[in-house]
Amino acid sequence: MAYISIWTLTRDVISTVFWGIVKLIFWPPIYQFVIIPGLVAALVVVISIIWFERKAAARVQMRYGPLEVSPKLAGYLQLFADLIRYSFQEIIIPRTADIIPFITSPFFALLLSLLPLAVIPVSPVKWTWPLTLSAMRYSVLIAAALTTLSPIFIVAMGWASNNRFSTIGSMRESFLITAYELSAIIGIFSVVATVHSFDFTNIVNFQGGGKWLGLINPIALLAAFIATLISTSAFPFEISDAENEIVAGPFTEYSGLMYGVNMGTAYIKRWAMSVLIVLAFLGGWRPYIPPPNAGYIAGYLVPSLIVSAKAVVVMALMSFLRAVYGRYRIDQALHISWKYVFALAIAGFGLGILEGYLL
Amino acid sequence: MIIDMQSSEVPRLNMSSWEIGESRYLPGMEIKKLGKEKFVVYIGPQHPGSGHMRIIIKVDGDVIVEADPDLGYVHRTMEKLSEGRAYIKIIPLVERMAILDACNATLPYVEAVEKLLGLEAPERAKYLRVALCEINRIASHLYGFGIFGVFLGHSTMYMWGFGDREILVELAEKLTGARLTHTYPIFGGVRRDAPQNFTDNLRKAIRYLRKRLEDYRRMFLDNPVIRKRLEGVGIVSKRAATDLGLVGPNLRASGVEYDVRAVEPYEAYDEFDFEIPVFEEGDSLARAWVRVEEIKQSLRILEQVADKLDKTKGQQIMHDRFWAKVPPLYKKVFEAEGRVKLMPLFAILRVPKGRAFARTEAGRGEITYYIESDGKDKPYRVRIVSPSYRNAIMFKYAIPGHRVADLPAIYGSFDYFPPEADR
Amino acid sequence: MSSNDQLKNFSEKLKENLGDLISKVEIHKGFILIETHIDKVRETAKKLKEIGFDHVKSVTVVDRMKDGVFEVGYHVSSYLNKDLAKYVVELVTTVPRDKPLVPSLTDIWLSAEFQEREAYEGFGIIFKDHPDLRPILLAPPVAELKPMRKDFVVKEEGIYRELPKKENVSSKVSEKKG
Numbered sequence A: 001m002a003y004i005s006i007w008t009l010t011r012d013v014i015s016t017v018f019w020g021i022v023k024l025i026f027w028p029p030i031y032q033f034v035i036i037p038g039l040v041a042a043l044v045v046v047i048s049i050i051w052f053e054r055k056a057a058a059r060v061q062m063r064y065g066p067l068e069v070s071p072k073l074a075g076y077l078q079l080f081a082d083l084i085r086y087s088f089q090e091i092i093i094p095r096t097a098d099i100i101p102f103i104t105s106p107f108f109a110l111l112l113s114l115l116p117l118a119v120i121p122v123s124p125v126k127w128t129w130p131l132t133l134s135a136m137r138y139s140v141l142i143a144a145a146l147t148t149l150s151p152i153f154i155v156a157m158g159w160a161s162n163n164r165f166s167t168i169g170s171m172r173e174s175f176l177i178t179a180y181e182l183s184a185i186i187g188i189f190s191v192v193a194t195v196h197s198f199d200f201t202n203i204v205n206f207q208g209g210g211k212w213l214g215l216i217n218p219i220a221l222l223a224a225f226i227a228t229l230i231s232t233s234a235f236p237f238e239i240s241d242a243e244n245e246i247v248a249g250p251f252t253e254y255s256g257l258m259y260g261v262n263m264g265t266a267y268i269k270r271w272a273m274s275v276l277i278v279l280a281f282l283g284g285w286r287p288y289i290p291p292p293n294a295g296y297i298a299g300y301l302v303p304s305l306i307v308s309a310k311a312v313v314v315m316a317l318m319s320f321l322r323a324v325y326g327r328y329r330i331d332q333a334l335h336i337s338w339k340y341v342f343a344l345a346i347a348g349f350g351l352g353i354l355e356g357y358l359l
Numbered sequence B: 001m002i003i004d005m006q007s008s009e010v011p012r013l014n015m016s017s018w019e020i021g022e023s024r025y026l027p028g029m030e031i032k033k034l035g036k037e038k039f040v041v042y043i044g045p046q047h048p049g050s051g052h053m054r055i056i057i058k059v060d061g062d063v064i065v066e067a068d069p070d071l072g073y074v075h076r077t078m079e080k081l082s083e084g085r086a087y088i089k090i091i092p093l094v095e096r097m098a099i100l101d102a103c104n105a106t107l108p109y110v111e112a113v114e115k116l117l118g119l120e121a122p123e124r125a126k127y128l129r130v131a132l133c134e135i136n137r138i139a140s141h142l143y144g145f146g147i148f149g150v151f152l153g154h155s156t157m158y159m160w161g162f163g164d165r166e167i168l169v170e171l172a173e174k175l176t177g178a179r180l181t182h183t184y185p186i187f188g189g190v191r192r193d194a195p196q197n198f199t200d201n202l203r204k205a206i207r208y209l210r211k212r213l214e215d216y217r218r219m220f221l222d223n224p225v226i227r228k229r230l231e232g233v234g235i236v237s238k239r240a241a242t243d244l245g246l247v248g249p250n251l252r253a254s255g256v257e258y259d260v261r262a263v264e265p266y267e268a269y270d271e272f273d274f275e276i277p278v279f280e281e282g283d284s285l286a287r288a289w290v291r292v293e294e295i296k297q298s299l300r301i302l303e304q305v306a307d308k309l310d311k312t313k314g315q316q317i318m319h320d321r322f323w324a325k326v327p328p329l330y331k332k333v334f335e336a337e338g339r340v341k342l343m344p345l346f347a348i349l350r351v352p353k354g355r356a357f358a359r360t361e362a363g364r365g366e367i368t369y370y371i372e373s374d375g376k377d378k379p380y381r382v383r384i385v386s387p388s389y390r391n392a393i394m395f396k397y398a399i400p401g402h403r404v405a406d407l408p409a410i411y412g413s414f415d416y417f418p419p420e421a422d423r
Numbered sequence C: 001m002s003s004n005d006q007l008k009n010f011s012e013k014l015k016e017n018l019g020d021l022i023s024k025v026e027i028h029k030g031f032i033l034i035e036t037h038i039d040k041v042r043e044t045a046k047k048l049k050e051i052g053f054d055h056v057k058s059v060t061v062v063d064r065m066k067d068g069v070f071e072v073g074y075h076v077s078s079y080l081n082k083d084l085a086k087y088v089v090e091l092v093t094t095v096p097r098d099k100p101l102v103p104s105l106t107d108i109w110l111s112a113e114f115q116e117r118e119a120y121e122g123f124g125i126i127f128k129d130h131p132d133l134r135p136i137l138l139a140p141p142v143a144e145l146k147p148m149r150k151d152f153v154v155k156e157e158g159i160y161r162e163l164p165k166k167e168n169v170s171s172k173v174s175e176k177k178g
Helices: A002-025 A028-035 A039-060 A078-088 A099-118 A139-147 A150-161 A164-195 A200-206 A218-231 A256-281 A296-323 A330-358 B078-082 B087-117 B123-151 B155-176 B198-221 B224-230 B238-244 B284-311 B328-337 B344-348 B387-391 B393-398 B406-413 B418-422 C002-021 C038-051 C110-123 C169-177
Strands: B038-043 B054-060 B063-070 B354-362 B365-373 B381-385 C022-028 C031-036 C055-064 C069-077 C089-096 C101-103 C126-128
Touching (some): A099 A150, A099 A256, A139 A200, A139 A256, A150 A256, A164 A330, A200 A256, A296 B155, B054 B406, B063 B393, B078 B087, B087 B123, B087 B365, B087 B381, B087 B418, B123 B354, B198 B284, B224 B406, B284 B406, B387 B393, B387 B418, C002 C022, C031 C038, C038 C101, C089 C101, C110 C126
Parallel strands (some): C101 C126
Antiparallel strands (some): B054 B063, C055 C069
16 A cells, blocks of 8 residues: 555656646746747757858868867867867956956846847747737837847947957947847838737738748848848958957957857847747748647647747858858948948838738 | 257267157057047057057047058068078078068079079079979969958958968979978079979969969959958059059059069070069059969969970089089989989088179069178178068058058058068 | 170269269179269269159168278169169168268158168168158167177077076076176
């Protein structure tokens, strides 16, 4: 008797703990911020994308790329080796730096660039939404607002470093912020005009049956894509931390783990923007439609993986440009972003309104 | 600094007095008054975009108002060291200033000494010298392209330039036995003969490079981003280029048709058919294009050299005056392996009294040597003026008025090489 | 031989053009040397520039310690005039070693600016009215030694030699240098 009761007790405890953990993992705020598409997915994706970026560039440039660490995996573990190196390097804080902003800014920038991922739906099933139903109606608005927060800390980093190259770098960054942000947000909002809703779920549902908004409104997609390139200092626009001009721009004085965090931030931001672009233009979790009462796997994990896979493709495309282009000058980049990308975004918005009226 | 020429007093030669007060300042560490909105930025010497030199720039916002090049970080006092060494030992010394251009850098020295000795290299030796010079020139241009690419953030051009340079370096190794510091031309000839299948390899390399130049154009020179960065940037007019005394591709990009190979043909250059590419624009893009065109012309010369080398196979590569004194063993080795060991008589070579001036066209431009001998085994004075040193003056005059971001574009387009400038 | 005749003809022409300004014309290997008095250097240079010699290839200073003079020479040639480009002319003047004052030619030939600075740091020659006369390659403390002069002898390190043990090596070395 006792044996059985202990066995049932253990079983109960184990199942409670297990389901508790599962519940915790799949609790929307934790799941989206920490797991998919948040921190863990972002790290895995960033490492894979950097590996891909290096390998693809190496192929174009007639060389091997990373290989020595784990030749059987084509050097995939090189990035982990780099990560370990960064984490054990000495962190040097210059005496002239403004210490509190100097130390805190990189981590704020990292966290804030992840935040947009915590307010977007990655599945149409109601219980998976990270915000309340009423807030969810404005998820596009909230996500777009949150993307604008992290650059402030990059400017703060440059200012706190008290180094001339950092100052020039953060000045360039602040010029660029004003230049790209408007285009990025207007580009994404043109979708809102078409669908008549600020809700990402409605926007994704609208794109069923291959009716992707990126195909309907390619102008807005292009504007958002270029604005993302500028915002994450991807290649033709790698200006605020141009190595040959201003060493590492705002990150010049950073070393060790903090430098690694800074390098990761740009990629994580690119990841967050890619996820937003996928939801807004590339059909989100479509063509998969989860059953209305789906559980953890079918209702949450699968759609979030579909969104991530699409976002990886977008990000890989962005990274590949490194092998092809050089970098623009700051005034040329501003010229391009105000004169062409902004016009493109406005045109996309106009097209969005027109389509909203017609469809 | 104003000094009264008429005063009978001996002027003070205290170098430290060139700055405010009597205290001593190292260059770049002086106390200077600045405008309220101005900002001094030290580009270099430990900076990814400067090489082993420093440019002290004063910026007003993002625009450079004043640039002061500070050279000498890799200064090796070659002129002074030369005064204390035997003539033959100076060749490996001076070629260290531009190891990717070693033959071109030492050739005028060898020529100047040959002028003093009153001898000329035999025909085949001249062709071999020309072959190595052109191989070096292409390698130097490709290296320049690589650096130029990485300055503009174009990593593909960097890798391509350095990767394709390897072919030329290997050709040079086959010819001379050394990848970079060849010490190939010596007084009266060259150090060793070309190996058996050298001309075949040369022709193969020429074919390959012709194909690659087309890729360079597509990927780099016609790339919209690169064009935008280079067009109209760092313009040096014809007049300015002449006044500043620029040399080499930089001069020819500004519309001045001057190439020592054509003006005062040395070695066997008067026998070959080639053109001097000249561009009128004078901007960074023109400077890049001149280099591409020059590589094409060099390939043309190399093709002709390959034919000439085939024709003169087995001929002497050392002047009779030295060859007559060679021990029989050396002659046997030469006949068997085409290799000449450096003869001991060079170590005690005495050069007749006199002065000589020689100039050649190195990869980056004209390089000149002035040699004065007082009849001993060491020169009395060696004056070296290298192309990069003469180009360095443009940093002061061509950069102001541009943006900070243009600095790498201009610097890269001038193909400035600090070790060569500092000597 | 024909090139030698050309050189002779050219030096004759130079003599005619420059007249009293120059005291000596010599043909050397690879260049023509014209010597002038220090007071006439600027005038000669201006005349040469008028003729078409538009740039300086090399500012060559030779220390003639036995005669007690410096020989300051400017190797000039032409870019724009293709006939003149074949010749290199050295404009030479001598100054006493104990009072090395030379008028600067930078305002006539801008290309001489950096090379005059080099002559200043190496030999201690002062170029009057040079716009920016300061050392270029060397640091001021080294330039003060005037290292290019013949009486500055370079001590070669020679073959490896063991330093005395149990003493502060670095202080020993610096003492010796001092």
